[in-house]
Amino acid sequence: MRKSVLILGAGSDVARALARELAQAGYDLQLAGRKVEELAKDARDLEIRxxxxxxxxxxxxxDLDTHQSFYEALKPRPMGVVAAxxxxGEEDLARHNQQEWLRIIHTNYTGCVSILTIAANNLEQSGEGFIVGISSVAGDRGRAANYVYGSxxxxxxxFLSGLRNRLHKRGVRVITVKxxxxxxKxxxxxxxPPRLTASPEEAATDIFRAISKRKDVIYTRWIWRWIMLVIRNIPERVFKRLSI
Ligand SMILES: NC(=O)c1ccc[n+]([C@@H]2O[C@H](COP(=O)([O-])OP(=O)(O)OC[C@H]3O[C@@H](n4cnc5c(N)ncnc54)[C@H](OP(=O)(O)O)[C@@H]3O)[C@@H](O)[C@H]2O)c1
Structure with a gap:
């Protein structure tokens, strides 16, 4: 049977590069996002290529209220779901503007929890498949520059760690990408800094490899694992004085 992957936020540069990797490996793709006309062009291009x-x-x-019906309408039900x-957001604006911090938190956290909870319950029943959540190193330690996004x-x-813990016994893999x-964009x-910056294609290759090799948590570029190990271990009394 053909295997279908749902990509949420499929217009993201990383998601578009990952779509090409998945298509090359033979997965059918459901590309979901707000700019449907652009996604339809991508879908046609992937089919032809x-x-x-x-x-x-x-x-x-x-739009949390639509998530359940959106997922139920998927045909076929995907065996893999990528939340990209x-x-x-604008961190400076978020310091004073409730709308902005709500938008940042709801997009990066609440929206993801909402749709991935529905996906998880569905995949759990089928007893196989994978979920990929794209988080960030910004979540490993709060910094003055982007702590709303980071939080x-x-x-x-x-959330993804807990989901992985829950679904491991049910044959569903959960991969956290940092x-x-x-x-x-x-x-x-x-x-x-060029040495610490990946291209979307490089990040997509890392994510595709993580899916294939059954990884739990990956950093992309890999060097960030070690950078964040150091940053997480800086004592708070020192960290609060730094501008990093
Ligand atoms: N770039 C980095 O350095 C970096 C670092 C750490 C983590 N990340 C994470 O990597 C992931 C991919 O980001 P990217 O770098 O590829 O950025 P991107 O090209 O700007 O893509 C972000 C995507 O999110 C979509 N999106 C935003 N709000 C949405 C909503 N309410 N509903 C549906 N889609 C929505 C956007 O869709 P529209 O086109 O409709 O706006 C856009 O396609 C994100 O989760 C990001 O937080 C990126």
């Missing part, structure tokens, strides 16, 4: 079946679907992570959507990603990492820097305004 890789001979798979693909289609585009409307999905808004913030995310929002860096949402920290919540997401904890990117450092990736050169995408999200970071186009930022001046990123």
């Amino acid at each position: 890789f001979g798979i079946q693909s289609r585009a679907l409307y999905f808004d992570a913030l 959507f995310g929002l860096l 949402a990603k920290a919540g997401l990492s904890a 990117p450092g820097f990736i050169k995408t 999200m970071t186009r305004e930022l001046d990123l």
Whole structure:
């Protein structure tokens, strides 16, 4: 039987690169996001290039009330689900503006919990499959520069860890992806250090390998695992004085 993967936030640069990897490996794809017309073009392109079946679907992570019916309408039910959507937001604005911090938290945390809870319950019944959640190194330690976003990603990492613990016995794998820097639409305004910055294609290859090799948690680029080990271990009395 053909295997279908659902990609949520499929317009993300990382998600688009991952879609190509998955299509090349023969997975059919359901591309979900807010810009359906653009996703439909991607779906057609993937079908022509890789001979798979693909289609585009409307999905808004913030529209929680629609998540159950969205998932129930999927045909076929996916055996893999990738949550790639995310929002860096404007941290300075979030310090004063309730709408902004709510948008950041609901996109990166609540929206993910909502749709992945539905996906998890469904996959649990079938007794196989995988869930990929794209979190961030920003969730490993709160920093002045992006602690609202970081706290949402920290919540997401904890959620995925618990989900993995729950679903391991049921044959469903849960993979947490913690990117450092990736050169995408999200970071186009930022001046990123080249040695620590992955391309979307490099991040996608790391994610695809994690799915194939049954990994639990990966950092991309891998060096971030060690960078964050150091950063997590800086004593709070020192950390609070730093600007990193
Ligand atoms: N780039 C980095 O350095 C970096 C580092 C750590 C973690 N990450 C994480 O990696 C993931 C992929 O991000 P990216 O770097 O590829 O950024 P991106 O190209 O900006 O993609 C983000 C995607 O999220 C979608 N999205 C935002 N809000 C949504 C909503 N309410 N409903 C549905 N989709 C929504 C956007 O869709 P629209 O096009 O409709 O806005 C966009 O396609 C994200 O979870 C991000 O937090 C990225």
